[in-house]
Amino acid sequence: MIKDIDVVLSTRIRFARNIKDYPFASRLDATSCREIIEKVEAVLCGFEKTDLTDTDPLKAQCYVEAHRISPEFAVSSLPHALLEKGDTRVMVCEEDHIRLQVIKRGFELDSAFAEACVSDDALLSGLRIAYDEELGFLTHCPTNLGNAMRASVMMFLPALAMTGELKGIVSQLSKLGFTIRGIYGEGSEAQGYLYQISNSETMGLTEEATVSRLGDVVTQIIGHERNARERIKAAGVKAYDPLCRAFGVLKYSCTMTSKEFIGLYAKVRLGVAIGVVNEIGYETLDSLFTAVMPCTLAEGERLSEAQRDKKRAEVIKEKLT
């Protein structure tokens, strides 16, 4: 049983670290990048390395769609590599030399933080990490100074969005030092009622305090979302009929754009959550999300938009049958 999977899709903890004596990414050369990759690899035991330096852009985009790397990392022109072990992924030579992140399904802030600390301890003891007593970890962008940690939770909040309650929550979040944004990172519009909530402050609070405050806020939002869902269900058949119909369209369509998919995905997921769609679980539904993304779908082939939409519908049908 994955904790709070009806509201929280995933939890992520990310640390940014840089090695002393090397310039930051914007002034780094290829030789230094390779040296940094070697050094990081040497201190992290049991990690599997994927060198992404000359990877085909379409393949790199698949990694982005699966949330294994950031979009910026995918298009880097300098040598860069990904180190992976379980839920821990380390991007080497991203905006910062090291971007260590742990992503877990469901609401798992404490265990994700604990796991990130294990790999971070290895980095902090094995490498000369750029650090200042007052400024904390020295990062390429001054906004990340301090603990250089981003703790974030990907939430599915359809009921709060539909009832208009989300607006009030958003304004309170920013006052409390949290940011809320749409699915593919900064600036993008919220899609499929998926929202990422993360800490915006990195200076002054310890990592534990940041994680605990985010945990408190998320727990409260989970409660509000569930209440709002109950109200939708209680409103009767007219309110939840569109959710059941969405499942039918999702399963039996012969062609589907990614925009349409996301809309249907959200409706079906809400249907599963309030118990009116019983033919499918979160695991299958959420795995579809990555499987039907444009590059993952194309499997390295160059497909036209029409071909892609047709293949998307086929993949969905196969998974739901």
Add this chain to the structure above:
Amino acid sequence: MLCSKCHKNEASVYFKQNINGEVREYALCPQCAAEAELGFAPLNLFGSMLTQAKPKTDHKRCTLCSSDFSEIKKRGKVGCAQCYSVFAEELKPMIESIHRGAKHNGRAPEGYSEKRKAQNELEALKNELRAAIESEEYERAAKLRDLIREKEADND
């Protein structure tokens, strides 16, 4: 959604153009958006925060990454970790403004963490001493004072 220009990368810049009622919608990847000259320059808030700051010596350069302050202002990002000490004075107002004057409190590399731990212990003892004096527990206060002196000597 894939970029409508190169059809390779994921689009992340969406915009609508309305020229005399003729509306066009675009979805571009960051590279194509940069090449397309959309008529707006990328927002560099940090750089603009630094425009007020003037370097003390005009030709000061970081010895590690060779950045000068005008380049840092342009990018809104420093060139290397050493820049934070080379341009400490120039960067200070911006860093204080972003982080509201707060100081780091949290994880630290080995060596630093020991030092930080010792400092925290010392701070706690000093608080205890203040409390002991306030409650007129002078014997306990004297013991705490000696302990603080001992710890301070160790830290030095």
